[in-house]
Amino acid sequence: MAVSPVLVIKIVDDSSVGVRARWRDEYVEHHIVLNSVLAYWWANDLPPVVKFLELFESVIKRTINELTPHKTLKLKYEVTSDDDLERASQIEINLIEVEADDIGFKIDGKTLFLNGLRNSSESDDEKTPFNETYNKVIETPDIVLKKYMEMKNK
Template identity: 60%
Template sequence: MGVSPVLIVKVNDSGVSVRARFYDDLAEHDIIINSVITYWWVNNLPPAKKFLELFDSVIKRTINEIIPHKILNLKYDVKANQVLDEASEMEINLISVDADGVGFKIDSEVISLQGLRKVPDDFEPKEFSVSFNQSIETPDIVLKKYKEMKN
């Protein structure tokens, strides 16, 4: 039986760390929450939704650096205290990840984020949950660059 690549996602003091490892190859990227959240607030963008978009792209980039691939499949569940456009808190549970059919072992805790947006005094939390089953394609020109970096 071969060695499976590993995806490690952890929450730290400054944000979320995403690491991928396969044999001696390692790639790591951090999402610095305070920096991006301020941008989203200033531009009146929904932080929970924007975080999920960023989360997908950081995982894709991190994995592409160790295993260049055309299609990345991500499956995760999200629980929030309101619909994603209005949520100020959310939890992400990463379920499965594969790059062109190569499955990753997931070493991740539930990613819990709070204070994503300021809420009014009359804010009423409503439990909201949704499952994502993403299939994200790498453009050919980008895939070519990752393959060149690998060689």
């Protein structure tokens, strides 16, 4: 029986999101510290949900690359929010599929729910609930892949 790699997504102490990739006896873990990134996004008038999705994809990519360097990462996930992504204050992400160079990952903690992402001083106009499924293919540039391969082979 083949051992599949595992991607674990979890909320840690309501203050950070943990992303861990594990394969056999090896693992790599990174955290997104929510209060730090939210403060930055609010101070710079950036849409927190949009920026969180970008950061979330990037952290998944980096975490898996450090465990098993790969050229192509395929992510399939569904996003549901209380408003369009530019104005949303809460988000639910349901990871459906994660694959690195045709190696499928088992997903533990498929659903991530975050609220209070928008600055409380912003007004609440009429909300338009949002739901969409994303199929992303994220390529690792060759020079970056080479560095991950060097790190892995040390």
